């Protein structure tokens with residue numbers, strides 16, 4: 513079986529450094545908000561090109577903390593792409609604000625600036641741009657709309673660590689960004705983890721307090737915060753992996769380029785190629801999503817060929833019981849994506865033979 517993502521193999525490459533990192537934490541006797549978290553925050557901020565990175569417990573919290581820190585709440589609207597992973601939207605509604613869903617650009621599956629512009633109301637406070645599948649959203653256009661209407665731009669960069677455009681990385685392309693270090697993400701830890709990046713000193717200071725019960729100085733609470741900290745073991749582990757992220761993303765790009773060249777099937781459409789000249793990569797290929805009208809049949813065929821696939825995602829947020837208030841919405845572009853999308857194996861540890869076998873399996877689908 514060619515696994516969709518062999519996490520054991522991904523992490524095993526770093527075993528000796530990881531063992532040393534865990535030993536460092538054990539020897540220190542300090543487990544939360546210590547040297548490792550502070551060092552990772554410095555290193556991740558430098559990597560993203562921002563003044564600040566603030567570690568937190570997971571990607572959802574990173575986004576929730578940004579929205580809370582900006583004071584976005586009941587009566588406020590945040591525009592977000594309708595085809596995102598539901599966590600982007602939960603981060604908004606958990607603060608009492610209203611997510612306003614907009615259809616994505618069908619070519620890229622990313623937030624469509626033209627749709628954003630027509631959904632701005634007097635209640636709109638922010639635009640959430642999601643770099644879905646590892647592809648960078650059109651941030652120049654989004655920032656221009658935000659500037660025209662006085663809105664904040666929040667990046668959901670949970671799937672796009674290391675991606676960038678015009679020499680700048682995601683995390684530095686809006687007012688603030690949320691990252692996830694969930695094990696399967698391009699930069700994943702050994703459990704849950706997340707971070708906020710921003711150039712805004714006041715926002716960073718507030719989020720540092722909010723993640724620790726709202727405390728700025730011990731036992732002094734200017735805010736009603738939460739407990740959302742990146743623990744020392746996770747931070748130490750992320751410090752081991754961060755220096756390898758660009759190489760891992762380059763390998764993903766190599767695999768995607770080969771899929772793009774060699775998968776040839778009249779019933780299967782491939783994602784747009786990355787912006788080839790972009791350094792860092794304009795698409796870090798968190799997943800490689802192909803589309804076909806007979807998705808479930810292709811999936812069965814690939815399974816029979818020993819190729820594991822995943823659907824990102826089978827049901828759009830507006831069709832989920834959790835958001836019953838959206839059940840009347842008609843979002844045909846989003847619905848078509850969810851009905852047709854299928855992610856092929858993608859990870860930095862796939863070897864050339866495995867990539868070849870995936871290509872052969874897709875091309876041999878009777879379709």
Ligand SMILES: *Cc1c(COP(=O)(O)O)cnc(C)c1O
Pocket residue numbers: 570571572573596597599600642644668670671691692693694704705706
């Ligand atoms: C993974 C993910 C999140 C949430 O991250 P967690 O660490 O799982 O909380 C948010 N948005 C997107 C687009 C994601 O893929």
